[in-house]
Amino acid sequence: MRATIVGAGAIAHAHAHAIAAIDGAELTRVVDLDPDRARALADEFGAPHAGTDVSAALATGDVDVLHVCTPPTAHLEAALTALAVGVHVVLEKPPVLSLAQMDELVTAEAASSASLTVIVQHRFGSGAVRLRDLLDRGALGRPLVATCDTLWFRDPAYFAVPWRGRWETEGGGPTMGHGIHQFDLLLSLLGPWAEVRAVAARQDRDTETEDVSMALVTFENGAVASIVNSVLSPRETSQIRIDTQRATIELEHLYGYDDSAWTFTPAPGEDVAHLWTSDPDAPESGHLGQLEPTYAAFAAGQAPPVTSADARRTLDLAASIYRSAFTGETVHAGTIVAGDPFHASMAGDGAPWAAVAATTGASR
CATH class of the missing domain: 3.40.50.720 (NAD(P)-binding Rossmann-like Domain)
Known part of the structure:
Protein backbone atom coordinates (compact mmCIF):
# COMPACT_ATOMS: atom_id res chain seq x y z
CA MET A 1 0.00 0.00 0.00
CA HIS A 122 -8.05 6.64 21.45
CA ARG A 123 -10.55 3.92 20.50
CA PHE A 124 -7.65 1.55 19.87
CA GLY A 125 -5.67 1.60 23.13
CA SER A 126 -5.68 -1.76 24.89
CA GLY A 127 -7.67 -0.44 27.87
CA ALA A 128 -10.43 0.88 25.62
CA VAL A 129 -10.57 -2.42 23.71
CA ARG A 130 -10.80 -4.34 27.00
CA LEU A 131 -13.49 -2.08 28.46
CA ARG A 132 -15.55 -2.12 25.27
CA ASP A 133 -15.58 -5.91 25.38
CA LEU A 134 -16.64 -5.99 29.05
CA LEU A 135 -19.43 -3.49 28.44
CA ASP A 136 -20.63 -5.22 25.28
CA ARG A 137 -20.79 -8.57 27.12
CA GLY A 138 -22.63 -7.06 30.06
CA ALA A 139 -19.93 -8.33 32.43
CA LEU A 140 -20.01 -5.10 34.44
CA GLY A 141 -23.76 -4.63 34.41
CA ARG A 142 -25.44 -1.64 32.84
CA PRO A 143 -23.51 1.63 32.46
CA LEU A 144 -25.27 4.26 34.55
CA VAL A 145 -23.27 7.48 34.89
CA ALA A 146 -20.27 8.87 33.00
CA THR A 147 -18.07 11.95 32.82
CA CYS A 148 -15.87 12.94 29.90
CA ASP A 149 -13.57 15.94 30.34
CA THR A 150 -11.08 17.46 27.94
CA LEU A 151 -9.54 20.20 30.04
CA TRP A 152 -6.66 21.68 28.06
CA PHE A 153 -4.89 25.03 27.94
CA ARG A 154 -4.24 27.07 24.82
CA ASP A 155 -2.86 30.56 25.34
CA PRO A 156 -3.72 33.58 23.16
CA ALA A 157 -0.62 33.02 21.02
CA TYR A 158 -2.03 29.65 19.94
CA PHE A 159 -4.99 31.42 18.36
CA ALA A 160 -2.77 33.89 16.51
CA VAL A 161 -2.51 31.27 13.75
CA PRO A 162 -5.01 32.70 11.24
CA TRP A 163 -7.15 29.57 10.75
CA ARG A 164 -7.63 28.83 14.45
CA GLY A 165 -10.64 29.97 16.42
CA ARG A 166 -12.75 30.67 13.31
CA TRP A 167 -15.90 28.86 12.27
CA GLU A 168 -15.15 28.91 8.53
CA THR A 169 -11.63 27.46 8.85
CA GLU A 170 -11.62 25.33 12.03
CA GLY A 171 -15.29 24.41 12.27
CA GLY A 172 -15.53 25.26 15.95
CA GLY A 173 -13.60 25.63 19.19
CA PRO A 174 -12.57 22.92 21.66
CA THR A 175 -15.76 20.95 20.99
CA MET A 176 -14.59 20.33 17.43
CA GLY A 177 -10.83 20.63 17.62
CA HIS A 178 -9.90 19.21 21.01
CA GLY A 179 -12.62 17.35 22.91
CA ILE A 180 -13.88 15.44 19.88
CA HIS A 181 -11.31 12.67 20.39
CA GLN A 182 -12.31 12.12 23.99
CA PHE A 183 -16.06 12.11 23.49
CA ASP A 184 -15.63 9.91 20.42
CA LEU A 185 -14.00 7.39 22.76
CA LEU A 186 -16.96 7.74 25.13
CA LEU A 187 -19.38 7.06 22.26
CA SER A 188 -17.41 3.99 21.24
CA LEU A 189 -17.74 2.66 24.81
CA LEU A 190 -21.36 3.57 25.61
CA GLY A 191 -22.93 3.23 22.18
CA PRO A 192 -25.41 5.50 20.39
CA TRP A 193 -26.39 8.74 22.07
CA ALA A 194 -30.04 9.85 22.18
CA GLU A 195 -30.26 13.50 23.24
CA VAL A 196 -28.14 16.39 24.47
CA ARG A 197 -28.54 19.65 26.36
CA ALA A 198 -25.57 22.02 26.33
CA VAL A 199 -24.03 25.41 26.99
CA ALA A 200 -21.08 27.04 25.26
CA ALA A 201 -19.26 30.27 26.05
CA ARG A 202 -16.41 32.46 24.93
CA GLN A 203 -14.90 33.21 28.31
CA ASP A 204 -11.41 34.54 27.69
CA ARG A 205 -9.92 33.94 24.24
CA ASP A 206 -10.25 36.39 21.36
CA THR A 207 -11.91 33.94 18.97
CA GLU A 208 -15.08 33.64 16.92
CA THR A 209 -15.72 30.19 18.39
CA GLU A 210 -16.36 29.02 21.93
CA ASP A 211 -13.45 28.39 24.30
CA VAL A 212 -15.49 26.11 26.56
CA SER A 213 -18.59 23.93 26.22
CA MET A 214 -20.51 21.65 28.58
CA ALA A 215 -23.07 19.03 27.62
CA LEU A 216 -25.43 16.61 29.33
CA VAL A 217 -25.93 13.56 27.13
CA THR A 218 -28.44 10.72 27.46
CA PHE A 219 -27.57 7.48 25.69
CA GLU A 220 -29.93 4.98 24.10
CA ASN A 221 -29.03 2.46 26.81
CA GLY A 222 -30.17 4.93 29.49
CA ALA A 223 -26.73 6.01 30.70
CA VAL A 224 -26.26 9.73 31.36
CA ALA A 225 -23.00 11.59 30.88
CA SER A 226 -21.48 15.03 31.22
CA ILE A 227 -18.99 16.24 28.62
CA VAL A 228 -16.73 19.26 29.16
CA ASN A 229 -14.45 20.70 26.46
CA SER A 230 -12.11 23.54 27.47
CA VAL A 231 -8.97 25.32 26.32
CA LEU A 232 -8.87 27.46 29.49
CA SER A 233 -7.62 24.92 32.02
CA PRO A 234 -4.05 25.38 33.33
CA ARG A 235 -3.84 21.88 34.83
CA GLU A 236 -4.40 19.96 31.64
CA THR A 237 -6.03 16.55 31.70
CA SER A 238 -8.21 14.23 29.65
CA GLN A 239 -10.54 12.10 31.74
CA ILE A 240 -13.28 9.54 31.30
CA ARG A 241 -15.13 7.89 34.17
CA ILE A 242 -17.88 5.31 33.72
CA ASP A 243 -19.91 3.99 36.66
CA THR A 244 -21.68 0.71 35.95
CA GLN A 245 -23.79 -1.47 38.20
CA ARG A 246 -20.70 -3.47 39.19
CA ALA A 247 -17.66 -1.16 38.91
CA THR A 248 -16.17 2.26 38.28
CA ILE A 249 -13.68 2.48 35.41
CA GLU A 250 -11.55 5.61 35.04
CA LEU A 251 -9.06 6.86 32.48
CA GLU A 252 -6.84 9.89 33.02
CA HIS A 253 -4.17 10.98 30.55
CA LEU A 254 -3.42 13.96 28.35
CA TYR A 255 -2.76 13.24 24.68
CA GLY A 256 -2.45 9.46 24.82
CA TYR A 257 -2.58 6.62 27.33
CA ASP A 258 -1.18 3.23 28.24
CA ASP A 259 -2.65 0.67 30.62
CA SER A 260 -1.24 2.46 33.68
CA ALA A 261 -3.65 5.37 33.01
CA TRP A 262 -6.69 3.23 33.88
CA THR A 263 -8.22 2.58 37.30
CA PHE A 264 -10.74 -0.18 38.01
CA THR A 265 -12.80 -0.12 41.23
CA PRO A 266 -15.32 -2.89 41.93
CA ALA A 267 -18.59 -1.90 43.56
CA PRO A 268 -18.94 -3.09 47.19
CA GLY A 269 -19.73 -6.79 47.25
CA GLU A 270 -19.01 -7.31 43.55
CA ASP A 271 -16.38 -9.93 42.62
CA VAL A 272 -15.26 -8.40 39.32
CA ALA A 273 -11.67 -7.27 39.99
CA HIS A 274 -10.33 -10.30 38.09
CA LEU A 275 -12.04 -9.08 34.91
CA TRP A 276 -9.59 -6.18 34.56
CA THR A 277 -6.23 -7.62 33.56
CA SER A 278 -3.97 -4.76 32.52
CA ASP A 279 -0.88 -5.33 30.41
CA PRO A 280 2.15 -3.17 31.32
CA ASP A 281 3.72 -3.97 27.96
CA ALA A 282 0.70 -2.91 25.89
CA PRO A 283 1.55 -0.05 23.52
CA GLU A 284 0.17 3.43 24.13
CA SER A 285 -2.92 4.56 22.28
CA GLY A 286 -1.79 6.13 19.05
CA HIS A 287 -2.03 6.28 15.30
CA LEU A 288 -0.39 2.89 14.71
CA THR A 307 -16.27 3.99 9.07
CA SER A 308 -17.59 7.25 7.71
CA ALA A 309 -20.89 6.44 9.46
CA ASP A 310 -19.04 6.18 12.79
CA ALA A 311 -17.40 9.54 12.14
CA ARG A 312 -20.72 11.13 11.25
CA ARG A 313 -22.31 10.02 14.52
CA THR A 314 -19.56 11.75 16.47
CA LEU A 315 -19.81 14.86 14.31
CA ASP A 316 -23.59 14.83 14.81
CA LEU A 317 -23.02 15.07 18.57
CA ALA A 318 -20.67 18.03 18.09
CA ALA A 319 -23.22 19.84 15.90
CA SER A 320 -25.97 19.03 18.38
CA ILE A 321 -23.94 20.44 21.27
CA TYR A 322 -23.67 23.73 19.36
CA ARG A 323 -27.32 23.75 18.40
CA SER A 324 -28.44 23.09 21.96
CA ALA A 325 -26.02 25.65 23.38
CA PHE A 326 -27.04 28.39 20.94
CA THR A 327 -30.81 27.75 20.94
CA GLY A 328 -31.46 26.45 24.47
CA GLU A 329 -33.20 23.39 23.02
CA THR A 330 -32.76 19.71 23.80
CA VAL A 331 -31.45 18.16 20.58
CA HIS A 332 -32.10 14.55 19.58
CA ALA A 333 -29.64 12.43 17.63
CA GLY A 334 -30.08 12.50 13.87
CA THR A 335 -32.37 15.52 13.74
CA ILE A 336 -29.86 17.94 12.18
CA VAL A 337 -30.39 17.43 8.45
CA ALA A 338 -30.19 19.48 5.27
CA GLY A 339 -32.04 22.77 5.70
CA ASP A 340 -31.10 23.10 9.36
CA PRO A 341 -28.58 25.97 9.78
CA PHE A 342 -26.49 23.71 12.04
CA HIS A 343 -26.19 21.23 9.17
CA ALA A 344 -24.40 23.80 7.04
CA SER A 345 -22.25 25.23 9.86
CA MET A 346 -21.49 24.36 13.45
CA ALA A 347 -22.26 28.01 14.21
CA GLY A 348 -25.80 27.73 12.84
CA ASP A 349 -27.10 31.27 12.39
CA GLY A 350 -24.22 32.57 14.51
CA ALA A 351 -22.91 32.32 18.05
CA PRO A 352 -24.79 34.43 20.63
CA TRP A 353 -21.70 36.47 21.43
CA ALA A 354 -21.38 37.46 17.76
CA ALA A 355 -24.84 39.03 17.92
CA VAL A 356 -23.91 40.89 21.10
CA ALA A 357 -20.71 42.15 19.50
CA ALA A 358 -22.62 43.34 16.44
CA THR A 359 -25.05 45.25 18.67
CA THR A 360 -22.45 46.81 20.96
CA GLY A 361 -19.67 47.28 18.45
CA ALA A 362 -17.32 45.19 20.59
CA SER A 363 -14.48 43.23 19.05
CA ARG A 364 -14.92 39.53 18.40
Whole structure:
Protein backbone atom coordinates (compact mmCIF):
# COMPACT_ATOMS: atom_id res chain seq x y z
CA MET A 1 0.00 0.00 0.00
CA ARG A 2 1.62 3.24 -1.20
CA ALA A 3 0.80 6.22 0.98
CA THR A 4 0.88 9.96 0.38
CA ILE A 5 0.69 12.53 3.17
CA VAL A 6 -0.75 15.93 2.35
CA GLY A 7 0.09 18.53 4.97
CA ALA A 8 3.57 18.20 6.47
CA GLY A 9 2.91 19.82 9.84
CA ALA A 10 3.36 18.33 13.30
CA ILE A 11 0.61 15.68 13.15
CA ALA A 12 2.00 14.36 9.84
CA HIS A 13 4.92 12.89 11.77
CA ALA A 14 2.56 10.64 13.76
CA HIS A 15 1.15 9.36 10.47
CA ALA A 16 4.60 8.87 8.93
CA HIS A 17 5.87 6.93 11.95
CA ALA A 18 2.81 4.67 11.83
CA ILE A 19 3.12 4.03 8.09
CA ALA A 20 6.78 3.10 8.59
CA ALA A 21 5.79 0.50 11.20
CA ILE A 22 3.10 -1.24 9.09
CA ASP A 23 4.20 -4.28 7.10
CA GLY A 24 3.33 -3.80 3.46
CA ALA A 25 2.91 -0.01 3.71
CA GLU A 26 5.27 2.60 2.34
CA LEU A 27 5.30 6.39 2.38
CA THR A 28 6.14 7.37 -1.20
CA ARG A 29 4.98 11.00 -1.43
CA VAL A 30 4.61 14.11 0.71
CA VAL A 31 2.61 17.15 -0.43
CA ASP A 32 2.63 20.57 1.23
CA LEU A 33 2.14 24.14 0.06
CA ASP A 34 5.64 24.79 1.40
CA PRO A 35 7.98 22.78 -0.84
CA ASP A 36 10.81 22.87 1.68
CA ARG A 37 8.62 21.43 4.41
CA ALA A 38 7.34 18.72 2.05
CA ARG A 39 10.91 17.79 1.09
CA ALA A 40 12.07 17.76 4.72
CA LEU A 41 9.37 15.30 5.81
CA ALA A 42 9.92 13.15 2.72
CA ASP A 43 13.66 12.99 3.40
CA GLU A 44 13.14 12.22 7.09
CA PHE A 45 11.03 9.15 6.29
CA GLY A 46 12.65 8.08 3.03
CA ALA A 47 9.81 9.03 0.69
CA PRO A 48 11.18 9.51 -2.85
CA HIS A 49 8.72 12.21 -3.95
CA ALA A 50 7.74 15.61 -2.57
CA GLY A 51 5.54 18.27 -4.13
CA THR A 52 3.01 21.02 -3.63
CA ASP A 53 -0.02 19.79 -5.62
CA VAL A 54 -2.18 16.96 -4.26
CA SER A 55 -4.08 16.59 -7.56
CA ALA A 56 -0.80 16.09 -9.40
CA ALA A 57 0.27 13.48 -6.86
CA LEU A 58 -3.00 11.57 -7.26
CA ALA A 59 -2.77 11.79 -11.05
CA THR A 60 0.42 9.70 -11.02
CA GLY A 61 -1.68 6.61 -10.32
CA ASP A 62 0.73 5.31 -7.68
CA VAL A 63 -1.19 6.43 -4.58
CA ASP A 64 -3.24 3.85 -2.70
CA VAL A 65 -3.93 5.81 0.50
CA LEU A 66 -4.05 9.58 1.04
CA HIS A 67 -3.46 10.86 4.57
CA VAL A 68 -4.98 14.32 4.97
CA CYS A 69 -3.07 16.21 7.67
CA THR A 70 -3.80 19.77 6.55
CA PRO A 71 -5.73 22.40 8.51
CA PRO A 72 -9.43 21.41 8.54
CA THR A 73 -10.53 23.83 5.84
CA ALA A 74 -8.62 21.85 3.21
CA HIS A 75 -9.89 18.39 4.21
CA LEU A 76 -12.99 18.22 2.05
CA GLU A 77 -11.41 19.03 -1.30
CA ALA A 78 -8.47 16.67 -0.79
CA ALA A 79 -10.71 13.81 0.30
CA LEU A 80 -13.18 14.29 -2.56
CA THR A 81 -10.34 14.40 -5.09
CA ALA A 82 -8.89 11.14 -3.75
CA LEU A 83 -12.20 9.27 -3.58
CA ALA A 84 -12.99 10.32 -7.16
CA VAL A 85 -9.94 8.40 -8.39
CA GLY A 86 -10.38 5.37 -6.11
CA VAL A 87 -7.80 6.29 -3.47
CA HIS A 88 -8.51 5.46 0.18
CA VAL A 89 -8.62 8.44 2.56
CA VAL A 90 -7.40 8.83 6.14
CA LEU A 91 -8.61 12.13 7.61
CA GLU A 92 -7.27 13.85 10.70
CA LYS A 93 -9.78 15.38 13.11
CA PRO A 94 -12.03 17.21 12.79
CA PRO A 95 -12.76 15.42 9.52
CA VAL A 96 -14.61 18.36 7.96
CA LEU A 97 -16.21 21.61 9.08
CA SER A 98 -19.89 20.62 9.09
CA LEU A 99 -22.41 17.82 8.77
CA ALA A 100 -23.16 19.05 5.25
CA GLN A 101 -19.55 18.46 4.26
CA MET A 102 -19.57 15.08 6.00
CA ASP A 103 -22.65 14.06 4.05
CA GLU A 104 -20.91 15.13 0.85
CA LEU A 105 -18.03 12.80 1.73
CA VAL A 106 -20.38 9.92 2.55
CA THR A 107 -22.01 10.32 -0.86
CA ALA A 108 -18.63 10.46 -2.61
CA GLU A 109 -17.43 7.36 -0.76
CA ALA A 110 -20.56 5.44 -1.80
CA ALA A 111 -19.77 6.21 -5.44
CA SER A 112 -16.08 5.29 -5.08
CA SER A 113 -14.18 2.01 -5.03
CA ALA A 114 -12.24 3.39 -2.07
CA SER A 115 -13.04 3.87 1.62
CA LEU A 116 -12.80 6.76 4.06
CA THR A 117 -11.79 6.73 7.71
CA VAL A 118 -11.12 9.35 10.38
CA ILE A 119 -8.36 9.28 12.99
CA VAL A 120 -9.83 8.54 16.42
CA GLN A 121 -6.85 6.70 17.83
CA HIS A 122 -8.05 6.64 21.45
CA ARG A 123 -10.55 3.92 20.50
CA PHE A 124 -7.65 1.55 19.87
CA GLY A 125 -5.67 1.60 23.13
CA SER A 126 -5.68 -1.76 24.89
CA GLY A 127 -7.67 -0.44 27.87
CA ALA A 128 -10.43 0.88 25.62
CA VAL A 129 -10.57 -2.42 23.71
CA ARG A 130 -10.80 -4.34 27.00
CA LEU A 131 -13.49 -2.08 28.46
CA ARG A 132 -15.55 -2.12 25.27
CA ASP A 133 -15.58 -5.91 25.38
CA LEU A 134 -16.64 -5.99 29.05
CA LEU A 135 -19.43 -3.49 28.44
CA ASP A 136 -20.63 -5.22 25.28
CA ARG A 137 -20.79 -8.57 27.12
CA GLY A 138 -22.63 -7.06 30.06
CA ALA A 139 -19.93 -8.33 32.43
CA LEU A 140 -20.01 -5.10 34.44
CA GLY A 141 -23.76 -4.63 34.41
CA ARG A 142 -25.44 -1.64 32.84
CA PRO A 143 -23.51 1.63 32.46
CA LEU A 144 -25.27 4.26 34.55
CA VAL A 145 -23.27 7.48 34.89
CA ALA A 146 -20.27 8.87 33.00
CA THR A 147 -18.07 11.95 32.82
CA CYS A 148 -15.87 12.94 29.90
CA ASP A 149 -13.57 15.94 30.34
CA THR A 150 -11.08 17.46 27.94
CA LEU A 151 -9.54 20.20 30.04
CA TRP A 152 -6.66 21.68 28.06
CA PHE A 153 -4.89 25.03 27.94
CA ARG A 154 -4.24 27.07 24.82
CA ASP A 155 -2.86 30.56 25.34
CA PRO A 156 -3.72 33.58 23.16
CA ALA A 157 -0.62 33.02 21.02
CA TYR A 158 -2.03 29.65 19.94
CA PHE A 159 -4.99 31.42 18.36
CA ALA A 160 -2.77 33.89 16.51
CA VAL A 161 -2.51 31.27 13.75
CA PRO A 162 -5.01 32.70 11.24
CA TRP A 163 -7.15 29.57 10.75
CA ARG A 164 -7.63 28.83 14.45
CA GLY A 165 -10.64 29.97 16.42
CA ARG A 166 -12.75 30.67 13.31
CA TRP A 167 -15.90 28.86 12.27
CA GLU A 168 -15.15 28.91 8.53
CA THR A 169 -11.63 27.46 8.85
CA GLU A 170 -11.62 25.33 12.03
CA GLY A 171 -15.29 24.41 12.27
CA GLY A 172 -15.53 25.26 15.95
CA GLY A 173 -13.60 25.63 19.19
CA PRO A 174 -12.57 22.92 21.66
CA THR A 175 -15.76 20.95 20.99
CA MET A 176 -14.59 20.33 17.43
CA GLY A 177 -10.83 20.63 17.62
CA HIS A 178 -9.90 19.21 21.01
CA GLY A 179 -12.62 17.35 22.91
CA ILE A 180 -13.88 15.44 19.88
CA HIS A 181 -11.31 12.67 20.39
CA GLN A 182 -12.31 12.12 23.99
CA PHE A 183 -16.06 12.11 23.49
CA ASP A 184 -15.63 9.91 20.42
CA LEU A 185 -14.00 7.39 22.76
CA LEU A 186 -16.96 7.74 25.13
CA LEU A 187 -19.38 7.06 22.26
CA SER A 188 -17.41 3.99 21.24
CA LEU A 189 -17.74 2.66 24.81
CA LEU A 190 -21.36 3.57 25.61
CA GLY A 191 -22.93 3.23 22.18
CA PRO A 192 -25.41 5.50 20.39
CA TRP A 193 -26.39 8.74 22.07
CA ALA A 194 -30.04 9.85 22.18
CA GLU A 195 -30.26 13.50 23.24
CA VAL A 196 -28.14 16.39 24.47
CA ARG A 197 -28.54 19.65 26.36
CA ALA A 198 -25.57 22.02 26.33
CA VAL A 199 -24.03 25.41 26.99
CA ALA A 200 -21.08 27.04 25.26
CA ALA A 201 -19.26 30.27 26.05
CA ARG A 202 -16.41 32.46 24.93
CA GLN A 203 -14.90 33.21 28.31
CA ASP A 204 -11.41 34.54 27.69
CA ARG A 205 -9.92 33.94 24.24
CA ASP A 206 -10.25 36.39 21.36
CA THR A 207 -11.91 33.94 18.97
CA GLU A 208 -15.08 33.64 16.92
CA THR A 209 -15.72 30.19 18.39
CA GLU A 210 -16.36 29.02 21.93
CA ASP A 211 -13.45 28.39 24.30
CA VAL A 212 -15.49 26.11 26.56
CA SER A 213 -18.59 23.93 26.22
CA MET A 214 -20.51 21.65 28.58
CA ALA A 215 -23.07 19.03 27.62
CA LEU A 216 -25.43 16.61 29.33
CA VAL A 217 -25.93 13.56 27.13
CA THR A 218 -28.44 10.72 27.46
CA PHE A 219 -27.57 7.48 25.69
CA GLU A 220 -29.93 4.98 24.10
CA ASN A 221 -29.03 2.46 26.81
CA GLY A 222 -30.17 4.93 29.49
CA ALA A 223 -26.73 6.01 30.70
CA VAL A 224 -26.26 9.73 31.36
CA ALA A 225 -23.00 11.59 30.88
CA SER A 226 -21.48 15.03 31.22
CA ILE A 227 -18.99 16.24 28.62
CA VAL A 228 -16.73 19.26 29.16
CA ASN A 229 -14.45 20.70 26.46
CA SER A 230 -12.11 23.54 27.47
CA VAL A 231 -8.97 25.32 26.32
CA LEU A 232 -8.87 27.46 29.49
CA SER A 233 -7.62 24.92 32.02
CA PRO A 234 -4.05 25.38 33.33
CA ARG A 235 -3.84 21.88 34.83
CA GLU A 236 -4.40 19.96 31.64
CA THR A 237 -6.03 16.55 31.70
CA SER A 238 -8.21 14.23 29.65
CA GLN A 239 -10.54 12.10 31.74
CA ILE A 240 -13.28 9.54 31.30
CA ARG A 241 -15.13 7.89 34.17
CA ILE A 242 -17.88 5.31 33.72
CA ASP A 243 -19.91 3.99 36.66
CA THR A 244 -21.68 0.71 35.95
CA GLN A 245 -23.79 -1.47 38.20
CA ARG A 246 -20.70 -3.47 39.19
CA ALA A 247 -17.66 -1.16 38.91
CA THR A 248 -16.17 2.26 38.28
CA ILE A 249 -13.68 2.48 35.41
CA GLU A 250 -11.55 5.61 35.04
CA LEU A 251 -9.06 6.86 32.48
CA GLU A 252 -6.84 9.89 33.02
CA HIS A 253 -4.17 10.98 30.55
CA LEU A 254 -3.42 13.96 28.35
CA TYR A 255 -2.76 13.24 24.68
CA GLY A 256 -2.45 9.46 24.82
CA TYR A 257 -2.58 6.62 27.33
CA ASP A 258 -1.18 3.23 28.24
CA ASP A 259 -2.65 0.67 30.62
CA SER A 260 -1.24 2.46 33.68
CA ALA A 261 -3.65 5.37 33.01
CA TRP A 262 -6.69 3.23 33.88
CA THR A 263 -8.22 2.58 37.30
CA PHE A 264 -10.74 -0.18 38.01
CA THR A 265 -12.80 -0.12 41.23
CA PRO A 266 -15.32 -2.89 41.93
CA ALA A 267 -18.59 -1.90 43.56
CA PRO A 268 -18.94 -3.09 47.19
CA GLY A 269 -19.73 -6.79 47.25
CA GLU A 270 -19.01 -7.31 43.55
CA ASP A 271 -16.38 -9.93 42.62
CA VAL A 272 -15.26 -8.40 39.32
CA ALA A 273 -11.67 -7.27 39.99
CA HIS A 274 -10.33 -10.30 38.09
CA LEU A 275 -12.04 -9.08 34.91
CA TRP A 276 -9.59 -6.18 34.56
CA THR A 277 -6.23 -7.62 33.56
CA SER A 278 -3.97 -4.76 32.52
CA ASP A 279 -0.88 -5.33 30.41
CA PRO A 280 2.15 -3.17 31.32
CA ASP A 281 3.72 -3.97 27.96
CA ALA A 282 0.70 -2.91 25.89
CA PRO A 283 1.55 -0.05 23.52
CA GLU A 284 0.17 3.43 24.13
CA SER A 285 -2.92 4.56 22.28
CA GLY A 286 -1.79 6.13 19.05
CA HIS A 287 -2.03 6.28 15.30
CA LEU A 288 -0.39 2.89 14.71
CA GLY A 289 -3.06 1.12 16.77
CA GLN A 290 -5.73 2.44 14.40
CA LEU A 291 -3.83 2.50 11.12
CA GLU A 292 -2.53 -1.07 11.25
CA PRO A 293 -6.02 -2.68 11.12
CA THR A 294 -7.17 0.11 8.81
CA TYR A 295 -4.50 -0.72 6.22
CA ALA A 296 -5.35 -4.42 6.54
CA ALA A 297 -8.98 -3.60 5.79
CA PHE A 298 -8.07 -1.39 2.83
CA ALA A 299 -5.86 -4.12 1.37
CA ALA A 300 -8.60 -6.73 1.81
CA GLY A 301 -11.31 -4.54 0.29
CA GLN A 302 -13.17 -4.43 3.60
CA ALA A 303 -14.66 -1.55 5.59
CA PRO A 304 -12.14 0.10 7.93
CA PRO A 305 -12.65 -0.34 11.70
CA VAL A 306 -13.84 3.29 11.90
CA THR A 307 -16.27 3.99 9.07
CA SER A 308 -17.59 7.25 7.71
CA ALA A 309 -20.89 6.44 9.46
CA ASP A 310 -19.04 6.18 12.79
CA ALA A 311 -17.40 9.54 12.14
CA ARG A 312 -20.72 11.13 11.25
CA ARG A 313 -22.31 10.02 14.52
CA THR A 314 -19.56 11.75 16.47
CA LEU A 315 -19.81 14.86 14.31
CA ASP A 316 -23.59 14.83 14.81
CA LEU A 317 -23.02 15.07 18.57
CA ALA A 318 -20.67 18.03 18.09
CA ALA A 319 -23.22 19.84 15.90
CA SER A 320 -25.97 19.03 18.38
CA ILE A 321 -23.94 20.44 21.27
CA TYR A 322 -23.67 23.73 19.36
CA ARG A 323 -27.32 23.75 18.40
CA SER A 324 -28.44 23.09 21.96
CA ALA A 325 -26.02 25.65 23.38
CA PHE A 326 -27.04 28.39 20.94
CA THR A 327 -30.81 27.75 20.94
CA GLY A 328 -31.46 26.45 24.47
CA GLU A 329 -33.20 23.39 23.02
CA THR A 330 -32.76 19.71 23.80
CA VAL A 331 -31.45 18.16 20.58
CA HIS A 332 -32.10 14.55 19.58
CA ALA A 333 -29.64 12.43 17.63
CA GLY A 334 -30.08 12.50 13.87
CA THR A 335 -32.37 15.52 13.74
CA ILE A 336 -29.86 17.94 12.18
CA VAL A 337 -30.39 17.43 8.45
CA ALA A 338 -30.19 19.48 5.27
CA GLY A 339 -32.04 22.77 5.70
CA ASP A 340 -31.10 23.10 9.36
CA PRO A 341 -28.58 25.97 9.78
CA PHE A 342 -26.49 23.71 12.04
CA HIS A 343 -26.19 21.23 9.17
CA ALA A 344 -24.40 23.80 7.04
CA SER A 345 -22.25 25.23 9.86
CA MET A 346 -21.49 24.36 13.45
CA ALA A 347 -22.26 28.01 14.21
CA GLY A 348 -25.80 27.73 12.84
CA ASP A 349 -27.10 31.27 12.39
CA GLY A 350 -24.22 32.57 14.51
CA ALA A 351 -22.91 32.32 18.05
CA PRO A 352 -24.79 34.43 20.63
CA TRP A 353 -21.70 36.47 21.43
CA ALA A 354 -21.38 37.46 17.76
CA ALA A 355 -24.84 39.03 17.92
CA VAL A 356 -23.91 40.89 21.10
CA ALA A 357 -20.71 42.15 19.50
CA ALA A 358 -22.62 43.34 16.44
CA THR A 359 -25.05 45.25 18.67
CA THR A 360 -22.45 46.81 20.96
CA GLY A 361 -19.67 47.28 18.45
CA ALA A 362 -17.32 45.19 20.59
CA SER A 363 -14.48 43.23 19.05
CA ARG A 364 -14.92 39.53 18.40
